[in-house]
Amino acid sequence: MAAVCQSRRALVEIPAPQPKIAARMRRSYLEILSARLAPSPLPRGRNATASKKRVQSLDLSIGGLWSAGIEDQCDKMDDHHTPLSKQQLVQLIRSLILVEQSQEPRILASDLKYLQEDLQLKKANVYRSIPYSRFGSNRDAHCYRKAYPHLVAFKVSCQEWGQVLLRNKEWDAALEHALMAWRYTSELPQWDTASHNALREQCYGILAAHSLSALQHYHPEPSRGRELLRRLKMAQSHSQSIVPCIHELQRIMGCADDSSMDVK
Secondary structure, three states, rough: OOOOOOOOOOOOOOOOOOOOOOOOOOHHHHHHHHOOOOOOOEEEEEEEEHHHHHHHHHHHHHHHHHHHHHHHHHHHHHHHOOOOHHHHHHHHHHHHHHHHHHOHHEEEHHHHHHHHHHHHHHHHHHHHHHOOOOOOOOOOOOHHHHHHHHHHHHHHHHHHHHHHHHHOOOOHHHHHHHHHHHHHHHOOOOOOOHHHHHHHHHHHHHHHHHHHHHHHHOOOOOHHHHHHHHHHHHHHOOOOHHHHHHHHHHHHHHHHHHHHHHOO
């Protein structure tokens, strides 16, 4: 008996074609940063009110932080897809530091331990960026170009945090931060080309200016003044930019000694 073959129909569902994505897949730096700083969903219960207030304050800080100039700069960088220039890199690093300062700047600036950790991290990033698996010198122009963005970040960190302390009129903390940053600056790598060490000298000049500004408003006690004078003289071995600060502190201590003798 011949086998009866019955034909079976296979039902195949053809999916509808997906629409093309019109938006760009490449996100701008502002969009990425906004997504990272976006508030989490509000919890239910007793902490809902507190979390809502925290989200509102975060939104206000972000809204007041990003100006139109920074947004335009991010859009230009995203449209042209070109490598960052030196000016764009400095503006980008400044914006990152401003984001950090937007979170209670007085508390962070007053905590010298936080500022020390920030300087230590910036210095460590400089050394991490230097390629050591090379036959030639690891202090040549190629390695300098690799470390340059992190050197700029270190310089901007010294400048911005020092200005925050001076604006808060924390003169002793500003002096302590300048001396601490001076030590980390002296530990930065020495480059083979003399012109590549200009960033180090710029850091020295910035820190010396911060120290001089603080000394013009601060009259330390004799014991504190002697300690600062000893540390300033030690810093002179790294750069002569600190000499005006030494003279100013000696003048202050001399005036203090004269006044104490008049009292006696």
